[in-house]
Amino acid sequence: MSRAGLLSIEDLGRQGIVEILHLADSFAEVSERSIPKVPALRGKTVATVFFESSTRTRLSFEAAAKRLSADTMTFTAATSSVTKGESLRDTVETIDALGVDVMVVRHGSSGAPAQVARWVEAYVVNAGDGQHEHPTQALLDCFTLREAMARRAGADPVDDLAGVRIAIVGDVRHSRVARSCVLAFRALGARVVLVGPPTLLPPTTEGWGVEVVHDLDTALDEVDVCYLLRLQSERLREALLPSLGEYSERYGLTRERARRLDPDLLVMHPGPMIRGVEIAAEIASSPRSLVTRQVHNGVAVRMAVLFRLLAGDLRAPFPGMPAGAGAVEPAVRVTGGARSG
C-alpha cells in the first residue's frame, strides 16, 4: 500500500540524490528557454496541500508542476474546511478522491506527511514538516552548492560534495532544513559542522556524522560554506536565548565578522532571512551569497522530483526507499545502499 513518495532525504540515499541532480541539470536548461515548458507530465495533477504558510516553497512547486505541463491544485488550510474542524485525514482523503497524482504537503507537525502517505493513493512529497525535514530544500541546496563549486573550479559540476566543508549555523534544534541538509550534505561526502549555542542544537547528534562547535569564528576559519538558519523570535520567549543582540553578536554573520572572512567563503540561507539578526543586509546581497541562486534552482530541482515520481513507471518509487519513512536506524545513513531503478 505504501508507495510513499519523498518524505525524507533518507528515502533517496546518495544515488537517488545524484539522480535528482542530473535530472535537475536538464530541467534547468528547460527553464532557460523562451517557452520554459515541456509536456512531460501532461495529464498529471499535482496538488499543493499547505497547512502552514509559505511563499517560496509553494510557488516553486507550482512553477515546477506547470513547467512540466501538469495540472495544479492548491489547498490552503486558512481558506479550507480545516477551519471548520475537518481532520487531517478527512482533508487529505478528500483531496486524494479528486484524483491527484502527487500531494505536496507542508505541515507544522513533524511526521504529518508520513501519516498522510499512509492514507492516500497519491505520492506524497514533504514540503516541510514541523522540525523534521524539508527534503527538496536540501536537494536544491546541494544543486546550488555543486553549481557554485563548479563555477569556481571552472569545470562541469561533479556528482558529489566530497571534501567540501560546510558550517550550518543557528537554530539547528528546531530546523527541518538543517535535518535534511545534514543528511544530504553527508550523503554527498561533505564535512558538516553544526554551530550554535547548546540550547539551539539537538539534544544529541549521536549518529549524525557531524562535528558540533559553539564558537562561530573558529568554525568559519575552517569551512568553505556558511549555511545560516533563520532564527525565530519565539526562541526568545522560550528563554533559549538571552537576546537577539547577543545571538547576532555570537552567531550572526555581522558586517564586522564578514570583514574577516576568507573571500572565497560562500554564504547560504534557506529564507526567509531576518536581515540584521542572522545575516547582515550587505552580506545577503554580496557576491559570496548564493541566496538568490537557491531560490532560482528550486524550480528545476522540484521539476526533477515531480518528474522522477511521475514519469514512466508510476509504481517505481525512489531507489533505496524504505516502505514508510522513518522505519530506519536513528543513525544518519551516510551512503544509501541505493539501487537505481
Place this chain on the structure above:
Amino acid sequence: MAERGGGHRLLLRGGSVVAPVGGQRADVLVEGGMIVAVAPGIDAPPGTEVLDASGCVTGPGLVDLHTHLRQPGREDAETVETGARAAALGGYTAVVAMPNTDPATDSAAAVRAVLALARGACVEVAVAGAITVGRAGERLVPFAEMAALGVRLFTDDGRGVQHAGLMRRALEYARPLGVVLAEHCEDEELAGGGSMHEGAWSSRLGIPGQPAIAEEAMVERDLGLVRLTGTRMHLLHLSSARSVALVRAARAEGLPVTAEVTPHHLSLTDAEVAGYDPVFKVNPPLRTAADVLAVRAGVLDGTIDAVATDHAPHPPESKEEPFDTAPPGMTGLETAFAVAYGALCLDGATGAPPWLTAPGASPRRASVAELFGALSVVPARVAGLDVASGHGGPIRPGARAQLCVVDLAARWTVDPATSASRSRNTPFAGRELVGRVRHTIVGGEAVVVDGKAVR
C-alpha cells in the same frame, strides 16, 4: 458484588494452581461465590458448570492499579461497561478507575456517580480519587469524605502535582486516613510539552522530547516528601532507569513507597515512534532499550512491586491527529498478562516472542508465581482491596473466588479489531504474544469462558 455467584457451582478442571514453586495440579470448586475445594480430581456434583482448565494455570484474578475507564466524559473512548469487559478478557477481576474523567473524580458526588456505574460492570471497579480539585493542582479534595465512600487511592494521574508544598500538605493530611497517594511523576517545566522521550530518536525525528529528568526530578522530590511526612506513597508508571535506582535506594532506606511499571514500558522503546504513529505516543514516553532493561530488572529484584496497565483508550480520530497534538495513551488490559509474561518470565530459549527478547537482559526470569504477585497480589494490597474480597488471592477454601485461568502455551497475535474496548489504540497490534487468558471468574461467576466474554 456480594450477590454474585448465588448457589451456583463451578469447577475448574484439569489445570494447576499457581504456587510459590512450580504449580500444583489441582481442580478448583467454587460454590456460592466462594472457593470450597482445591484438590486434584474433584468430582463435580450434578448441575456443576465445568470449565476446562487443562494445560492451564489458575491464579488469583488480576488487579489493575491503573485503568482509565473514561466515564463520565469520554464515553466515545470507553465506558465502565466496555472497559470492565476488556479487563475481564485480560484476566482481571478488579480494576482501579483513574479519576481523570470529565468531571474529575474530586468530590463525594463524583465518587458516588462512578460507583453507580461500577455496579453493573463485570469486574469489580474500585474508584480512585483526585488529589486536587479538578486535578488543577491548587486545592485539596475532601479526602476524608471520599475515603468514607471507600476510596483508598488518590492521584491526579495524567498530571503530577506540580507544587511541592501542596503535595507535602496532601501527604500530611492523608496520613491518618490510611489511604495511599499515587503520583504521576512528571515535572511539567522540565517536560516542556515534549511528546516523546528526549534522545537520539527525538533529535532525529524533530519531535520535541521530554527528558527522563522530568520524571526523575519528581520521583526524587516525592521520595523526600515521603521521608518527611511518613505517609505511604505509590509511584505510577515508572519508566526510566534512574527512577528505578532512586526507588531502590528509598526501599533500602525503608521508606513506605511502592511503584509500578506498565507492560509497554517493559517491552517497547522510543524507536517505535520512527513512523510517527501516535499510537506510540504515551506519557511517560517510551524510552531507550537501557531503560526497558532497567525497569525489567526493577520488577525482578522487587524494587517495582506491580505491573499496571495505564489502559488509556482514545478514539481512532484522536490517534490520527499529528503526533504532537494527538493525546498520549495506549490500551492494555487485554494484552497485559501476555506482554508481562513474555518480558519477565520467558526468554529466547523458553519461547518468548522474538520482539520481546532484549539483548543484555538479566538471565534471571520471574516465576509464574512472581508474575501473579506483580499483577494481582501486590496491586490488591496497594489498592486497599479488602482481603475478604478475594482479590489478590490466596486460592484456598473459604476465600472468595476471584480467579483467572491462563493457558501459558497459547501463542496468539494481537488484533485490535477484536478488542472489547471501545478504542483500538493498542501498540501491540500485529505482534505475537504467548500466554492467553482462558477463563475469568469474578465473585464465583464465570465472566470469561474460553476467551469469550459471557456478559
